[in-house]
Amino acid sequence: MKPAAFDYHAPESLEEALALLNEYGYEAKLLAGGQSLIPTMNFRLARPAVLIDLNRIKELSYIEKNGSGLRLGAMTRQRALERSELVANHAPLLHETMPFIAHPQIRNRGTIGGNIAHADPASELPAVMWALDGYLKLQSAAGERRVAVQDFFVGMFTTDLEPEEMLTEIEIPAMFPRSGWAFREIARRHGDYALVGVAATVRLDEAGRCEDARLVFFSVGEGPVEAQLASDALIGELPGDALIETAAALAAEADIDPDGDIHASADYRRQLARVLARDTLRRAFERTK
Amino acid sequence: MENAPLFSVKVTVNGQLFEREVEPRLLLSDFLRHELALTGTHVGCEHGVCGACTVLLNGEAVRSCLIFAVQAHGQEIVTVEGLTPDGGREALHPLQEAFREAHGLQCGFCTPGILMTLIPFLQEHPQPSEGEIREALSGNLCRCTGYHNIVKAVQLAAETLRHG
Amino acid sequence: MKNRYIGKPLRRNEDARLLTGQALFVDDVHIPGMLHVAFLRSDHAHARIGSIDVSAALERPGVVAAYTAQDLGDYWQPGPLLVPPPPIKDIVFHACTQVPLVRDKVRHCGEALAAIVATSRYIAEDALDDIVVELEPLDAVVDVERALEPASPRIHEHIESNLAAHVVQEKGRYETAARQAHRIIKRRFLYDRGVAAAMENRGVVANWDEKSQQMTIWDTTQAPIPIRNGLAAMLGLSESQVQVIAPFIGGGFGPKIMMFYPEEVLIPWIARELKCAVKWIEDRQENFFATTHERGQVHEAEMALSEDGRILGVRDVFLHDTGAYDPYGLTVPINSQCTLLGPYRVPNYYSEFKAVFTNKPIVTPYRGAGRQHGVFVMERLLDIAARELEIDRVEIRRRNYIAPDDFPHNHEIIYQDFAPLTYDSGNYLPALERAVEMIDYHKFLEKEKARLRAEGRYAGIGIVSYVEGTGIGPYEGARVTVEASGKVCLVTGVGTQGQGHYTSFAQVVAEQLGVEVSDIRVITGDTREFHWGTGTFASRGAVVAGNACHAAAKAVREKILKLAARLLKVPEADLVLEGGRVQVKGKPDQAIQLGDLARQANPLRGAVTPGTEPGLEATAYFGPERGATASGVHAMLVEVDPETMMVEIKRYVVVHDCGTVLNPMILEGQIQGGVAQGIGNAFYEQLHFSDNGELLNASFMDYLLPTALDVPPIETDHIETPSPLNPLGVKGAGEAGAIPTGALFVQALEDALSDLDLEINEIPLSPQRLFELVEAAKLERTVVS
Incomplete structure (x- = not known):
C-alpha cells in the first residue's frame, strides 16, 4: 500500500498555486489536508500525475468575521474550526458538527476546503454548509466566482469546479434572529462515516411560525440531499411534535432515495433518517427560543 | 514515472535536525522508520484508521501514514522515541510509567501511536473524564487489551502529571 | 508453602522496551542492501491461469527479480x-494445501500469482x-451450502466434490x-x-549469508521452531x-500459527537465490486475503429435554467453511464439535460435520478456534x-x-489433540452464582x-457458560541458567505475541529460585537459543511452556541446594533460597550469593565431579497427557435503542476459572482483550x-474493529480449580474471553427486545x-394477530 509516483509542487502563494493549476489542469490534484486523498493514493485507487500541495500557502488559512457571518480560508484545519470561538459564536451548527468528523488526528490535518471540494456524499461539512446557506469562492488564474453551496455539488465526488479552479474561501452568512440549528449523525463507530446524518436549520417569524427550514442529509445519495417536501410542510406552520413527525416522515419517505450497502439497507437508512430528522428538528426549534 | 526527482527534506525529529533527499511519494511513516531508523512508530493499516503510526507534528497528533515526508520539511516531529531521550534507561515518561503500572499494553504494537495521541490530549485535558478518555482513544485501534486498562493508565497518568 | 511470586500482579518485564519504541518487530529489521518484495495477487476468486508474463516488470529500474510458479522448479510444492x-x-478427509x-x-x-x-x-x-496475466475466470463457489450441490463448480478437480471432510462422532444414542x-x-x-486483524500484519525477513552458509529468518510466526x-x-x-x-x-490470535504461508516459503528461497x-x-489490504480467516459454519441442531429441563441428548449436523485449502486439518470443526457440550451433562450426543471447500481465503484457528x-x-x-x-435461564444451566x-x-x-474429550x-x-450476584441478575429481571x-428504554440481561479445552500437548521445553552475575536466564521455544511471557514465565522460575522477577532475562522464539518445541497456540503457553519452566527451575534449584549444602556444610533441608542467595535457615550470615555459586559450579581449574554437569543450568520438558x-x-x-438499533453494553461481567493464576493482572488483560474481540x-x-x-x-474503513467507545469496562472475578494434570495446576486463558460473547450478546438482545418475541440465531x-430481524418479527406478529 504505497502510493504511485507523482510530480510534486509546493507553492508558497495562492498566485503560484493557481498558475500551477492553470498549467497542469486535469493532470493535477490539489493536496490539502490529504486525509481522504492519501489513503486513496495508498490503495492506488488515485494516481495523480501531479500533486500541488497547498499546505505552505499561509494566506489560505484564516477564520474571519464578515459582518455577523464568517469567512473561512479553504486551508483552515478542521481542528482550528473546532477550537475557534468565532465559529462557536457565529456558526454554532458548524461548531456542533466538528467533533463528529473522524478523529482529532485527522482533524489536525484535514481542512474545510479540502473536505468540501472532495464532495464525499458521506461527509458532514457539505451538508452543514448547505444548511447554513454558505457561499464558496472559486478562484483560477483567470479570475474568481462566488457560488452558492447548493449549486456546487454536482454528484458523487463531483463539483462545479473547473480543472483550473480552486476553492479558496467559504462564506457563512450571519444567522437571523429566532434561528435554530442541530446536527446529528448515526455511525457504526464514533468517527466513522455516518450511515445517515442530517444538519437542520430553522427560523421562526415574529408570530412563532416557521419561516424557513432546511433539512440537509448526507450518506443518503450522491451528495448532500435537501428535504424539500419536509421544509414545505414546516414553513408557515407553528412547530409542534405532530408537525415535526410529519415533516420527518416526509423527509425519510419522500425526499430521500437512499441506496443500500454492506452497512445499511435503504430501508434502514430511511428509518434512521426519520429518527434523525425528528430529533434535529425538535432540537433546532427548541433553540429558536 | 521513472526517476522522479528527489526533494530535500530538513526536519527536526525529537529535537534533532535531519536532512535527507527523498522521493515526494515517500510516506512520513516510512521516512521515520526506514530513513531515520526510528522504528518505534508502527504501521498498521496505511489508510488512516488504526492510529498506530501517530506522531506529533508541531505538537499535534497526526497519522504519519497520511502525510508525505516532503510535507514535513521545516516542521517539528516528535515520535515515541522522543518521550525518553535516553531510550528509557533512566526513567520512563509518566504516561509510559502509567501504561506499565496499569498493564495498558499487551503486544505493544499499537502502543506508541496511542501514547502520541495521548500526549497532546492530556495537555488539553489535565483532568479527563472516562468518556473523554475513551473518545480520545477512539481513533486508535488496539486488538489486545480491550481498552479497559488503557483507560486506567490514562487516568493514572493524568493524576501523576497533575501532581507532578 | 506460600507463593512468593506466582499469583502476584507484577508489572511486566517487557514493557519498558515496548513503551519506548525499542522493541524489535519484524519490520524493524534492517540489513544493508536488503531487497523488498511485493506480490501480485489475484482479483478473481476462481480462475484458470493462461499465462503470467513478468518481462516488462524486469525492465523497470529498481526491479531485481520477478518470479512465477514456473521459476520455482522443484521448490514449488503444496504446503504440508x-x-x-x-x-x-470412518472419517473422510481430503488434504488440499496451499x-x-x-x-x-x-x-x-488474493492468492499470490507472482513476486517482484x-x-x-x-x-x-x-x-x-x-505484469501481464491471462486468465479465464471461473464461477466461484461462495456459499457453503451450495458448494456441495452436484452442479457446483469444483475447486480441487482431483477430488470428486467440494467436500473436504466428513466426520461423525457419537456418544450414546440420540434417537x-x-x-x-x-x-x-x-x-x-x-x-x-x-478476521483476527492483529495490529501488526505478517512479515518475513530472510538473510542468506553465502560465506557462512547461514540463513537467518525473522518471521511474525507463533511457531518459530x-x-x-520445515x-x-x-x-x-x-x-x-x-x-x-x-x-x-504485534498480536497473533491464531492466524500466525498457520504454516507455511506462501510468503514464508518464498522469501527465504528468494534470499538464497x-x-x-x-x-x-504484508500490508493491511493483503492481510484481508493472505492471512487466514475463521468462523463460517451453518448448524442444524436439536436438543431433547425432559420436562424439568434436563438435557437428554443433542444432535448437531453442521457445515464448516474451510476456504480454498485445508492445511490446518480439522482442528476448528473438531473444536466446535467438542466444545458444544460445554459444562453440561449430555448423555447422548450425535455430531456430524462436513468441511467444505469454497473459493474464499483459508480458514485456520483464530482465538476460540471453532469453540465459539x-x-x-x-x-x-x-x-x-x-x-x-x-x-x-440460570436455572436450566444449573x-x-x-x-x-x-x-x-x-x-x-x-x-483436537486426538485424546478422548475428558x-x-x-x-x-x-462461577455461575458469582456472576449472577455480580450482575444482579434477579434484581434486574424482577425490578430494573x-x-x-x-x-421507554429497552434493556436486557444475558448469562452464559462455556468450557475451553486448553493446554494441549505435545510438549514444550525450557532452559534455566544461573549466571555468574547472579541473574538468571530463561529460554523457551514458544514465541510471544503480547501474552506477558517475559513476566509470567519469570514468575514461575523466581518462585523456585528466590530471585527477583526483574532479574530474570527471558528469551523466547529464537531457534538458536532453544530449538525444541511447537509453538504458542490453543491457550497452551502457561500450561505447557509454563510447566516446562517450572520443571527446569526446579532442577536448577536442586543443583543450587546440593552445591550450597556442600559448600556451607549443612544439610539441604536447612537451606532457603531468597533474595538471590542461599542462606542457612535462621542464620543470615551463613549465606552464599547465587552468582558465586554459579562461578563455583563452573570452575576454570580443578575438576567437575564425575557424574555431574558444569554450571547451574537445567533443561526440562513438559508434555501433558491431555488438555486442561x-x-x-x-x-x-445491554440497552437497545429501539429506533436506531444501536446497542450499548452497560455492564460486562466475567467469572473465570483457569486453575492456578500466575499473574492476575496479565490474566485479566487476556480476558478483557478476548471479550473485546468477542x-x-x-x-x-x-x-x-x-x-x-x-x-x-x-479495509479498516469497512471491516469494523471495536474502539474504546465500543468495549465497556469488564468486571472480572476468578474461581481457582487447579488442574490435576500439571504441577502448577494452571489452565489456559488466552482464548476464553472471546468464546461465549456471541451467545451472550444475542441472549441479552433478545431479552432487551422481549416484547417482540424475537429469536436471533446468527452471528x-x-x-x-x-x-x-425486528421488522420481520413485527411483521410476523401482525400476521399472527
Whole structure:
C-alpha cells in the first residue's frame, strides 16, 4: 500500500498555486489536508500525475468575521474550526458538527476546503454548509466566482469546479434572529462515516411560525440531499411534535432515495433518517427560543 | 514515472535536525522508520484508521501514514522515541510509567501511536473524564487489551502529571 | 508453602522496551542492501491461469527479480498438512494445501500469482502493474451450502466434490433420547466469517549469508521452531544452518500459527537465490486475503429435554467453511464439535460435520478456534428450551451442570489433540452464582427491566457458560541458567505475541529460585537459543511452556541446594533460597550469593565431579497427557435503542476459572482483550463476499474493529480449580474471553427486545441486521394477530 509516483509542487502563494493549476489542469490534484486523498493514493485507487500541495500557502488559512457571518480560508484545519470561538459564536451548527468528523488526528490535518471540494456524499461539512446557506469562492488564474453551496455539488465526488479552479474561501452568512440549528449523525463507530446524518436549520417569524427550514442529509445519495417536501410542510406552520413527525416522515419517505450497502439497507437508512430528522428538528426549534 | 526527482527534506525529529533527499511519494511513516531508523512508530493499516503510526507534528497528533515526508520539511516531529531521550534507561515518561503500572499494553504494537495521541490530549485535558478518555482513544485501534486498562493508565497518568 | 511470586500482579518485564519504541518487530529489521518484495495477487476468486508474463516488470529500474510458479522448479510444492485428521472411525478427509504461487488455478481472491523483488517496496508495487496475466475466470463457489450441490463448480478437480471432510462422532444414542423427550428444540444457526486483524500484519525477513552458509529468518510466526524445521527441509539445509527468530510480535490470535504461508516459503528461497537479505511486509489490504480467516459454519441442531429441563441428548449436523485449502486439518470443526457440550451433562450426543471447500481465503484457528460455534449452538438451544419450558435461564444451566464430583468427566468423543474429550477438573456452580450476584441478575429481571421499560428504554440481561479445552500437548521445553552475575536466564521455544511471557514465565522460575522477577532475562522464539518445541497456540503457553519452566527451575534449584549444602556444610533441608542467595535457615550470615555459586559450579581449574554437569543450568520438558479444561460464565447488560438499533453494553461481567493464576493482572488483560474481540465478532466485524467471491470490505474503513467507545469496562472475578494434570495446576486463558460473547450478546438482545418475541440465531449481528430481524418479527406478529 504505497502510493504511485507523482510530480510534486509546493507553492508558497495562492498566485503560484493557481498558475500551477492553470498549467497542469486535469493532470493535477490539489493536496490539502490529504486525509481522504492519501489513503486513496495508498490503495492506488488515485494516481495523480501531479500533486500541488497547498499546505505552505499561509494566506489560505484564516477564520474571519464578515459582518455577523464568517469567512473561512479553504486551508483552515478542521481542528482550528473546532477550537475557534468565532465559529462557536457565529456558526454554532458548524461548531456542533466538528467533533463528529473522524478523529482529532485527522482533524489536525484535514481542512474545510479540502473536505468540501472532495464532495464525499458521506461527509458532514457539505451538508452543514448547505444548511447554513454558505457561499464558496472559486478562484483560477483567470479570475474568481462566488457560488452558492447548493449549486456546487454536482454528484458523487463531483463539483462545479473547473480543472483550473480552486476553492479558496467559504462564506457563512450571519444567522437571523429566532434561528435554530442541530446536527446529528448515526455511525457504526464514533468517527466513522455516518450511515445517515442530517444538519437542520430553522427560523421562526415574529408570530412563532416557521419561516424557513432546511433539512440537509448526507450518506443518503450522491451528495448532500435537501428535504424539500419536509421544509414545505414546516414553513408557515407553528412547530409542534405532530408537525415535526410529519415533516420527518416526509423527509425519510419522500425526499430521500437512499441506496443500500454492506452497512445499511435503504430501508434502514430511511428509518434512521426519520429518527434523525425528528430529533434535529425538535432540537433546532427548541433553540429558536 | 521513472526517476522522479528527489526533494530535500530538513526536519527536526525529537529535537534533532535531519536532512535527507527523498522521493515526494515517500510516506512520513516510512521516512521515520526506514530513513531515520526510528522504528518505534508502527504501521498498521496505511489508510488512516488504526492510529498506530501517530506522531506529533508541531505538537499535534497526526497519522504519519497520511502525510508525505516532503510535507514535513521545516516542521517539528516528535515520535515515541522522543518521550525518553535516553531510550528509557533512566526513567520512563509518566504516561509510559502509567501504561506499565496499569498493564495498558499487551503486544505493544499499537502502543506508541496511542501514547502520541495521548500526549497532546492530556495537555488539553489535565483532568479527563472516562468518556473523554475513551473518545480520545477512539481513533486508535488496539486488538489486545480491550481498552479497559488503557483507560486506567490514562487516568493514572493524568493524576501523576497533575501532581507532578 | 506460600507463593512468593506466582499469583502476584507484577508489572511486566517487557514493557519498558515496548513503551519506548525499542522493541524489535519484524519490520524493524534492517540489513544493508536488503531487497523488498511485493506480490501480485489475484482479483478473481476462481480462475484458470493462461499465462503470467513478468518481462516488462524486469525492465523497470529498481526491479531485481520477478518470479512465477514456473521459476520455482522443484521448490514449488503444496504446503504440508499441519494437523492430520484425528483417529475417528470412518472419517473422510481430503488434504488440499496451499501453494507458494498459483501455477494452474486461482482458488481464492488474493492468492499470490507472482513476486517482484526490487530495491524498495514502492518500486516493487509499481512493477506489479507491469505484469501481464491471462486468465479465464471461473464461477466461484461462495456459499457453503451450495458448494456441495452436484452442479457446483469444483475447486480441487482431483477430488470428486467440494467436500473436504466428513466426520461423525457419537456418544450414546440420540434417537433413543429423542424418543423419551418431553420436548425437542430444533433450530438452524449461522456463524459468519471474520478476521483476527492483529495490529501488526505478517512479515518475513530472510538473510542468506553465502560465506557462512547461514540463513537467518525473522518471521511474525507463533511457531518459530516448526518453521525452522520445515524450511530447513524445504531448502535442503541442515537445521543448524537455519535460524528463525520470532521477535516481538504485534498480536497473533491464531492466524500466525498457520504454516507455511506462501510468503514464508518464498522469501527465504528468494534470499538464497539472490544471496542477500529480502523483506516482505504484508500490508493491511493483503492481510484481508493472505492471512487466514475463521468462523463460517451453518448448524442444524436439536436438543431433547425432559420436562424439568434436563438435557437428554443433542444432535448437531453442521457445515464448516474451510476456504480454498485445508492445511490446518480439522482442528476448528473438531473444536466446535467438542466444545458444544460445554459444562453440561449430555448423555447422548450425535455430531456430524462436513468441511467444505469454497473459493474464499483459508480458514485456520483464530482465538476460540471453532469453540465459539459450539458454545453458540448449545447456549442458544438452552435459552430456547428455557423459554419454552418456562424455566429461568440460570436455572436450566444449573440443572444441567456436571457435578463437581463427576471429574474427570469423559465425553467419549475425540478432541483436537486426538485424546478422548475428558475434562480434568471443574466446578461450575460457584462461577455461575458469582456472576449472577455480580450482575444482579434477579434484581434486574424482577425490578430494573420493568422500570426501564416504563421509561421507554429497552434493556436486557444475558448469562452464559462455556468450557475451553486448553493446554494441549505435545510438549514444550525450557532452559534455566544461573549466571555468574547472579541473574538468571530463561529460554523457551514458544514465541510471544503480547501474552506477558517475559513476566509470567519469570514468575514461575523466581518462585523456585528466590530471585527477583526483574532479574530474570527471558528469551523466547529464537531457534538458536532453544530449538525444541511447537509453538504458542490453543491457550497452551502457561500450561505447557509454563510447566516446562517450572520443571527446569526446579532442577536448577536442586543443583543450587546440593552445591550450597556442600559448600556451607549443612544439610539441604536447612537451606532457603531468597533474595538471590542461599542462606542457612535462621542464620543470615551463613549465606552464599547465587552468582558465586554459579562461578563455583563452573570452575576454570580443578575438576567437575564425575557424574555431574558444569554450571547451574537445567533443561526440562513438559508434555501433558491431555488438555486442561478451563471454564467460565459471562454476563452482560445491554440497552437497545429501539429506533436506531444501536446497542450499548452497560455492564460486562466475567467469572473465570483457569486453575492456578500466575499473574492476575496479565490474566485479566487476556480476558478483557478476548471479550473485546468477542464483541467485535458479535456486533461489528463481518466479511462480505460478492457472488464472485471478491471480498468487499478489505479495509479498516469497512471491516469494523471495536474502539474504546465500543468495549465497556469488564468486571472480572476468578474461581481457582487447579488442574490435576500439571504441577502448577494452571489452565489456559488466552482464548476464553472471546468464546461465549456471541451467545451472550444475542441472549441479552433478545431479552432487551422481549416484547417482540424475537429469536436471533446468527452471528455476527449489526444494527442493520437487527433492524431487519425486528421488522420481520413485527411483521410476523401482525400476521399472527
